[in-house]
Amino acid sequence: MPPVMTSVKESNLPIIWLLGGPGSGKGTQAEKIVQKYGYTHISTGDLLREEVNSGSERGSDLSKVMKDGGLVSTDVVMELLGEKVLKELPNSKGYLIDGYPREKAQGEQFVRDITAPTGIIYFEVPDDIMTARLLERAKTSGREDDNEETIKKRLKTFHDHNDPILQAFEDKVSKLNAVRSPGEIFADVEQILDTLPAKAS
Numbered sequence: 001m002p003p004v005m006t007s008v009k010e011s012n013l014p015i016i017w018l019l020g021g022p023g024s025g026k027g028t029q030a031e032k033i034v035q036k037y038g039y040t041h042i043s044t045g046d047l048l049r050e051e052v053n054s055g056s057e058r059g060s061d062l063s064k065v066m067k068d069g070g071l072v073s074t075d076v077v078m079e080l081l082g083e084k085v086l087k088e089l090p091n092s093k094g095y096l097i098d099g100y101p102r103e104k105a106q107g108e109q110f111v112r113d114i115t116a117p118t119g120i121i122y123f124e125v126p127d128d129i130m131t132a133r134l135l136e137r138a139k140t141s142g143r144e145d146d147n148e149e150t151i152k153k154r155l156k157t158f159h160d161h162n163d164p165i166l167q168a169f170e171d172k173v174s175k176l177n178a179v180r181s182p183g184e185i186f187a188d189v190e191q192i193l194d195t196l197p198a199k200a201s
Helices: 003-011 026-037 044-053 057-067 074-091 104-113 127-141 148-168 182-194
Strands: 015-020 040-043 095-098 119-124 173-177
Touching: 003 074, 015 026, 015 148, 026 040, 026 095, 026 119, 026 182, 040 044, 040 074, 044 057, 044 074, 044 095, 074 095, 074 104, 104 148, 119 182, 127 148, 173 182
Parallel strands: 015 095, 015 119, 040 095, 119 173
Antiparallel strands: none
């Protein structure tokens, strides 16, 4: 059994996957969850960007894939995730895994290498609204991967890979309408987190 899995299982901490397309408002909800529940927020997007900015060889390879709107290899993401989970374990009240898994195989590998999620929250937003939100964000953020052509590619990639995750883990998934105000969405999130089953040791 990998050391990450042993440590996390023994800790009995909740692990929540936050899923939703780019521009679905996951980041806003993640902040609210961290404020109220004190969970450790792990965004795979942030982990990847940190690696890119580190100037490492691994970061340079990741940069090219991300600019093309492609998916980063599961092994690299799992490495980064495993390192982060172990590092935060002593002080964590639970984990909020934001933007992962991005495909079914990643979800299955997460279960094998770390542990099964306690719950999965999926933020549903129509593509046209996600596109508008991302284009608006691009005006101020200067993020290279937020232009209309790349956004279309990202959304197609997202749907092609996300639907099988929702099917494979449907007993853990709570779907929320994420077109509403952040406060309304968070009221539903609280209901989900407050009624999570206790994790078996």
